[in-house]
Each structure stands twice: as C-alpha cells, then as structure tokens.
Amino acid sequence: MDVSKSAYSRYRVIDKMLKNTFRPYPTLLDIQEACERSLDKTPSLDTLEKDIRNMKQSEVFEAPIVYCRKNLGYYYSNPNYSINSIPLTDNDISSIKEALDLVKNLGGGNRINERFSDAIQKILATYKEEFPDSDTKRKIIQTDYVEGAKGYENFNILFNACKNQNPISFVHYSYTKREFKSVIVHPIRLKEFENRWYLIGYSEHHHSIRTFGLDRMYEVVRLRKKYIESDSDEIERYCTAIYGVYPIENQAQQIITFLTSISITNYFEAYPIHPSQTAEKNESGSCYFTINVVPSMELVRMFRSYGSNLKVVYPLWLKEQIKSL
Template sequence: MPVNRNALIRYKTIDACLRNRRRKWTLEALMEAVSEALYEYEGMDKGISRRTIQADLQIMRSDKLGYNAPIMVLEKKYYTYENPHYSITQIPLNELDLQRMQEAVELLRQFKGFAHFHQLGEVVQKLEDHVYAAAHQTGSVIDFEKNEQLKGLEYLEPLYQAITQQKPVKIRYLSFRARHARDLILHPWWLKEFKNRWFVIGIQNGHRHEFTLALDRIQALEEAPPATYIPA
C-alpha cells in the first residue's frame, strides 16, 4: 500500500507523540502536533481534521502498512503505546522491502563511472551491509553484468555535464571501420547503456540525423568552442 508524503509526516508525528510519555495525548493534542508538522515541512496552514487523525490511528493499529502499532486509550481520551519501546521506525523490514532495497543497491553500483559516485560509495556500502544483515545472508535478486576494465567510463561524467548544461563537445573518435581517429563536434542528447557498454547519442555539426558513439572508442574529449547547442 503506497503512502504519500503528507501521510508519512502524519504517521511519524503521531509516532513521536505517542512515544513521549511526559505528556498526555488527546485527539486535539495530536491534531495540533500534526498540523504544526505539516506546516513546518509542507507549508500547509489549513490544519488537520479530527477524522483524519482517527483514520491515521486506525491504519497504524492495522497491518496495512505493517505497523500493527500497540495503541491504547487511557481514561477514554489519552492515546499512548502499550509498549513504551515501540516505534513505527523500528519495525523489521519485510521480504518485499528487502528485495527492493537490494535492487536499489545493485542499481547504484552501475554509476561508478560518475564522479559523484565516489561521494556515495560509503553510503551504498553501508546500505548493502544493512540489507545483507537484515536478510540473514539473502542473495541478490538482480544480476547485472559488470566489466570493471571497460574503457571510456571516464567520459560519462563530462558527457553527463555537457548534456545537462546543453553544451557541445569536441571528441576524437575512432570508429570500428576507420584506420585513424577523427575529430568531431557533437551536441550530446542522452547517454545509454546497452549490453554492458555505454553510448552517447547526439547530432554532429553539419548533419541532420543523430549519431550513436561508443564511449569505449572515444580517444579524447574536451569542451567545444562556444557555439549554439542543437537540442534533440
């Protein structure tokens, strides 16, 4: 069951309130806390209804989202957790969650050629370790082909930047049939991975049809002289 951002903010706010036993939480107090959270995070100033909070409490009590929260009512008006150590943020991951997290880890690994991946490498490793431990040594459900020695990966980042900034690039390229490399000006449109090889698609100066160039056949790449970018 998908949860939208506003609902998640409400659930986490209610969870924080019910864990706080230094205060007694009525429906009105929960409404006030949730309204403040929605205003802080989403800029919503309409407040929240009593009916919405009651529905949220019911969903948190149920297994629709896997919470099964032990919510009880004291003196017919004060809400709290029966288990003082319970929190919806500490429920164990189910099998589907673990599968999706593992798929995300494997997908992130495919971007090693991008410069910003080096900043994410440690985060991905920690995520992978967490998934591995939580799954009790469950194997990966996605098997990507990998070739750490593949040539041309160093051009992924500059081409990505050229595409997002809409700038042409000068490329020295050796095609499969050519004996010598040639220089060309390419207006790159997008990058594509196919059968464990990367390609850049774009248009050359003086041509009307698009070109597909393999990154492993690029010998040099630099920013082209100032020129009007030709979009796709």
C-alpha cells in the first residue's frame, strides 16, 4: 500500500496520541483536534477512521490498534509499538540491497554511489546486515557506464547548486568551435541522456535556458549572487517536451509524424521515444507514429540512423533537413 505524505503526517499524529500515557484512550474527536493543532488541517472523522484501519491492515505498519469499549477510545495492544521503530523485514532488506546494487551499476560514477552506499550501509548496520561477497562480486545488472568518463567529478557541486539554487561560474569548452569560454549559469536541473549527463540552466551570456555537457565543464565555482529563476512552463518545455538535450534553434514544440517499416515498428511500439507518442498501424505492419516535441539534434540523428526504414512525413522542413544531411 502506497502512503501519501498527508496520510503519513496523520499517521504520525495518531501514533503520538496512542503513545501518550498522560492522555490514554484518545477518541476520533481527540485525534481530529490534534491534527488540527499539528497540521493546520481538520481531517474528517471518516478519514481518520480509514487511517486507523489502514495502519492496522498495512503490511508496512501492522499497527496493533484496538478500540476499548470500556474507555471509548483507541490504544496499542503492544505498548512498545511505534511507527517510528518499525523493524525491517527480510523482504525490506532484500529490496534495499537490490536498490543499492542497481545504483552501483547506473551511470553517474562513484560520487553518487558513495553517498547512497554510506547511507544504506548505516541503515543495514542497525539490523546487523551486510552484503555477502557473492552479492557484491557477482554482477546482475550492467549498464553502459564507462569508468573514467569525464565530468562526474563536478556532479556533487552541480547537484547542490541545482538543489539550493546557487548561481555558478565555469569554463566551458566547445568541441565544435574548439575554444574555452567563461560562463555564469543559474542551474535548474541535471539530466541524463544516452548515458551522458548534462546541466540545464539559465545562461547570463545567452539570456536563455541552455544545456551544458558535464564533460565540457571546468573550474566550477559557486557564486554569491542573486539567483535568476526561470519560468516554470519554459523549463518544462525545454526539459521535458524534447527527445534528447539540444533543441534545434528557433524551433518551437510541434507535431512530428514519421513512418516506420515493418522491420522496426515493433521497436518503437516497445520503447516509445517520448510520452506523447501515438501510433496508427497499417495492415502491412508499417506504422505512422506521432510525437509532440521540441525538435532536437538528437532526434534528427536518431531518425537518420534508421536509414530507409524510417521516413519523416511531417513537418516538411524536418523531412527536407533529414534528406539533405
């Protein structure tokens, strides 16, 4: 059972009330008043009754809540119980180990893994758990991450700059122009695409949101200056309404239709290239796919990689651009 943040906040109030030995056997009205004081919200009595039922039935909490008919209130049949001290089950520990194994094998390098591993090891140490050699040495999940890839040494400072909205400066190297340039950026988010990491942020030099590859960033420094916030709709268009990371200049979000041959249609059906993707399959097995995205250089490159098995139908400018390349 998934627990929402608001529900868990109420669970904590209920737990605190049931643990309070100075005011035993709280009623639903008592709990409702406590929620109002602690959460500035007044849940209905039906909601609180449902919360208590969920706490009792949940495999996570298994709360020993009992209604006392004599005292007309609720209590824990086990006075030592608290949702703040729920033990991990064997399945919980197994899941944590699997999650750690997954993170260790994801692109992102050692700096992300170290922070996550240390936190998880502290949790497991509480339960006297550790990873057997067989678990750590036998690789079950493998990704394309190549040890030694550039840029990850700045991951922590960039992550914190995005999180805390700290402007940064760095020296950016252009592979195409073969030149270095100092830029000031107001970081928005880090994005991974095809096992490469990029920083998206508002560039003071360009007066717009831009993308910078981590492998091309040097001498990253946090700055003490006011953070420039970007429009949230513009951020979502730039970051989400796109396949890839580098939008084609002066092209807005638009409908793109392409036709796939029978030999590659199944790949696009199994792995949509964007959440907006829709399909209209022909009797022959070929298929018209439609996406609503901001055109990008990565999209053009991907289309061209399929050669004669993929043809852009609309828009015409993109169809001609792919033909001419």
